[in-house]
Amino acid sequence: MTTTAEFIALDEHWSTHNYHPLPVVITDGEGAWVTGADGRRYLDFLSAYSALNFGHRHPDLVAAAVEQLGRVTLTSRAFHHDQLGLFCAELAELTGTELVLPMNSGAEAVESALKVARKWAYEVKGIPDGRAEIVVAGSNFHGRTTTIVSFSTDETARAHFGPFTPGFVVVKYGDAAALRDAITERTAAVLLEPVQGEAGVIVPPEGYLAEARRLCDEHDVLLIADEIQSGLARTGPLLALDHEGVRADLYTLGKALGGGIVPLSAVTGRRDVLGVLKPGEHGSTFGGNPLACAVGRAVLRLLRTGEFQERSARLGAHLHARLSELVGHGLAEVRGRGLWAGVDITPGGLSGRETSEALAAKGLLCKETHGNTLRLAPPLMISEADLDRGIDAVAEVVRR
Numbered sequence: 001m002t003t004t005a006e007f008i009a010l011d012e013h014w015s016t017h018n019y020h021p022l023p024v025v026i027t028d029g030e031g032a033w034v035t036g037a038d039g040r041r042y043l044d045f046l047s048a049y050s051a052l053n054f055g056h057r058h059p060d061l062v063a064a065a066v067e068q069l070g071r072v073t074l075t076s077r078a079f080h081h082d083q084l085g086l087f088c089a090e091l092a093e094l095t096g097t098e099l100v101l102p103m104n105s106g107a108e109a110v111e112s113a114l115k116v117a118r119k120w121a122y123e124v125k126g127i128p129d130g131r132a133e134i135v136v137a138g139s140n141f142h143g144r145t146t147t148i149v150s151f152s153t154d155e156t157a158r159a160h161f162g163p164f165t166p167g168f169v170v171v172k173y174g175d176a177a178a179l180r181d182a183i184t185e186r187t188a189a190v191l192l193e194p195v196q197g198e199a200g201v202i203v204p205p206e207g208y209l210a211e212a213r214r215l216c217d218e219h220d221v222l223l224i225a226d227e228i229q230s231g232l233a234r235t236g237p238l239l240a241l242d243h244e245g246v247r248a249d250l251y252t253l254g255k256a257l258g259g260g261i262v263p264l265s266a267v268t269g270r271r272d273v274l275g276v277l278k279p280g281e282h283g284s285t286f287g288g289n290p291l292a293c294a295v296g297r298a299v300l301r302l303l304r305t306g307e308f309q310e311r312s313a314r315l316g317a318h319l320h321a322r323l324s325e326l327v328g329h330g331l332a333e334v335r336g337r338g339l340w341a342g343v344d345i346t347p348g349g350l351s352g353r354e355t356s357e358a359l360a361a362k363g364l365l366c367k368e369t370h371g372n373t374l375r376l377a378p379p380l381m382i383s384e385a386d387l388d389r390g391i392d393a394v395a396e397v398v399r400r
């Protein structure tokens with residue numbers, strides 16, 4: 001039998017060292033729980049950064065995947081298939097949008113939205129070709145492609161990957177005045193995360209997103225909401241922008257859209273904006289494949305019930321109430337919405353890394369983001385008892 005240490009040694013020798021995982025080797029998962037190669041059970045409070053909003057191997061999602069595996073998995077977009085139109089129609093219906101561009105990874109969805117925004121700016125808004133700018137927020141996370149890291153403010157994500165793609169203007173997140181000052185006649189779009197996930201679950205000041213919407217309307221600028229992590233019920237409502245009653249022109253979705261089974265992302269939004277793409281101008285071999293669409297449709301069926309939105313809001317309120325009791329007792333700050341929290345550990349205690357290691361030793365899996373910040377994102381199907389079990393572990397480790 002291969003041991004945990006042997007699996008880790010293999011991994012460390014043969015897989016590129018672009019991550020620094022906790023020393024846990026997962027072999028099985030069900031619901032909110034995973035099993036390690038050591039036979040231990042762990043409660044998953046990371047949910048693959050919200051890709052597992054419905055937990056591991058949700059039976060409806062597995063059934064949809066198995067059913068589709070028995071029919072057809074890939075056609076390429078050279079032909080039509082019977083799942084694509086249905087998936088796009090159902091996603092548009094649920095999100096209240098008009099046209100869908102399916103892709104695979106989140107970064108691809110963001111790249112696609114940026115390309116579409118530029119093309120719209122030249123062909124519809126009338127910005128001189130090659131001059132469009134896109135305004136983004138500091139401490140953003142939108143993925144790892146060369147263009148996307150061009151406007152990252154995280155030096156680790158950028159260093160030695162240049163030369164970078166020009167045409168981006170970075171402003172402070174949450175600062176509406178800075179956003180206003182950055183918009184010019186060359187601005188094509190404003191790209192924002194309604195809640196910044198990687199940055200540590202940062203919720204912007206009330207009114208910021210509504211003001212961003214107003215500024216975009218005033219200047220004929222597209223508002224692109226990157227809801228890849230915040231969307232699909234993670235913060236309670238279907239989309240995090242719904243908290244503010246704000247609509248984006250384009251949304252990027254990913255992570256949970258593939259149900260934790262397949263990579264599936266999409267740009268969804270206005271027909272007159274996504275409609276600028278014509279055959280041959282953009283695409284992806286695997287984007288919108290039958291297997292991904294079938295799983296995506298099953299995800300949309302789960303979301304249509306409203307059960308996960310309700311659970312996220314209700315259990316999220318419980319999570320935040322309990323975590324806020326730890327402020328001043330090991331935690332410096334707790335942020336977030338729904339079943340999603342960023343907690344800052346009081347300086348002088350364990351580091352974020354040491355805390356996640358201590359939690360793993362107690363059977364709770366989560367991950368630090370930066371320095372002393374932990375992100376907690378249990379699957380939305382978690383039971384209240386398991387949620388409390390996880391919070392108890394956090395309290396035991398951080399309480400001082």
Ligand SMILES: *Cc1c(COP(=O)(O)O)cnc(C)c1O
Pocket residue numbers: 049104105106107108110141142143144193197198226227228229230254255
């Ligand atoms: C994870 C994430 C991405 C990138 O998604 P990948 O599937 O890893 O490429 C983009 N934007 C946000 C907000 C994310 O959380």
